[in-house]
Amino acid sequence: MQQYFIKGPAQSPVTVEDKDTLKHMFSVLRLLEGDQVLLVFDDGIKRLARVLDREAHQFELLEELDDWLELPLQVTIASGFPKGDKLEFISQKATELGAHKIWAFPADWSVVKWDRKKLLKKADKLSKIALGAAEQSKRNLIPEIELFEQKTDFLSRLGDFDCVLVAYEESAKAGETKSLVQRVQQLEAGQKVLFIFGPEGGLSPAEIETFENLGAQTVGLGPRILRTETAPLYALSAISVLKELLVSDKA
Template sequence: MQRYFFNEPYQNQSCFEATAEMYHHMVHVMRMQVGDEVYLAFTNQQVIIAEIVEITAQTLWLKEVAKESQQKELPIEITIASGYPKGDKLEWIVQKGTELGAHQFIGFPASSSVVKWDAKKLAKKAQRLTKIAQEAAEQSHRQVVPTIQLLDQKVSLERQLADYDMVLVAYEESAKQGEKAMLAQVFNQLTTNQRLLVIFGPEGGLTPQEVDQFEEKGAVLCGLGPRILRTETAPLYLLAAASYHFELNG
């Protein structure tokens, strides 16, 4: 069943109105008709099953049939912060990371980042990534669409560290030294609705100076197993580990 996101909180009402892009997708892409059912997801994580009751030239009306009961979101909010990688790797991270349960994605210019995006390019890129996140959230039946934040300065990320309950830095030197306990320790410390930020470097990794700066602001270094992961693979490893720990492990 198709899933659509309303950019508003759920309120109990007789009918829900679909217009613009949502209307176009339902009517012209999916060829839906009166009697068809869809999922409608709202910003307060309420999801309902709704039936199409009327289709006009520009508007489609739906009525609530039932509420979705299954919880689809991780019990903690995980933000993935990636030093800008080359090519379309950030799109891959957002798409697959959304499927795996990330709550937010932050891009920042790390010292080793090769790409240099101006304000116009960042705005256009953020728009595309938001679209990718929404499509991935629909496909994976998420209850929320992850938010996208693309920064033009690394210091903007540093200023946000205090907003999180825990901050991890995925550091390949920690992996090389055999560190393997910190990720599990952090997962064990976190409780429902707490916020975790995890910082990943670009292809060249994070510099020792960057790592020191993050540590000075309270971040903790961690390895992600004995193998060195690519910049687009590491966030997916972490999210999969979080899903196992919080959703599948007992």
């Protein structure tokens, strides 16, 4: 069943006003009176709804659904600015894999340089990508997108998290294989995790030192060296296995 995110409180009847949402509902799906869809409001609860009035874009809320598909941990992905459209790819796939927030920052070895105007335009595009991916994957929440113009602003936010992990290529090269699993298994449901990834070329030694001085822990992501757009997806998949699949299997 098609799902849509609706801004505002869940009040029945609800009038949908977003133009893009309305276009998809009534021009693409061609919804008619009586047709049913899933609506997700600001509280993240999915509700079954049916079309009351096609012309007025009104829906009646029928019931709340016990369907929570978010990761047990609130994982924020932070990537050093990558080249091309890699950030678009990361945003789409990280949303599908359960990221709570998606950040990007100007790393020492980032090739691209984006000013404030470009960052705002980029963030708007990424937000639309995340919205579409959240609807497709039946998420309860849409990841927040934040692109930092200054790295100092990004660094000032590290203290907001219960755990900060840094994917470090040198850890993988050295054969480190246990830190990621051990650290994630220690975390409790609801805790906030920041996972930092470098751009093409990785993170500089100075950045690693800065992150560690701020309490971050470096971890390896398996024996193979991953591309900048692949590493966040590996990390989210590993977290899902450790905190969702293995836990469900034990239950």
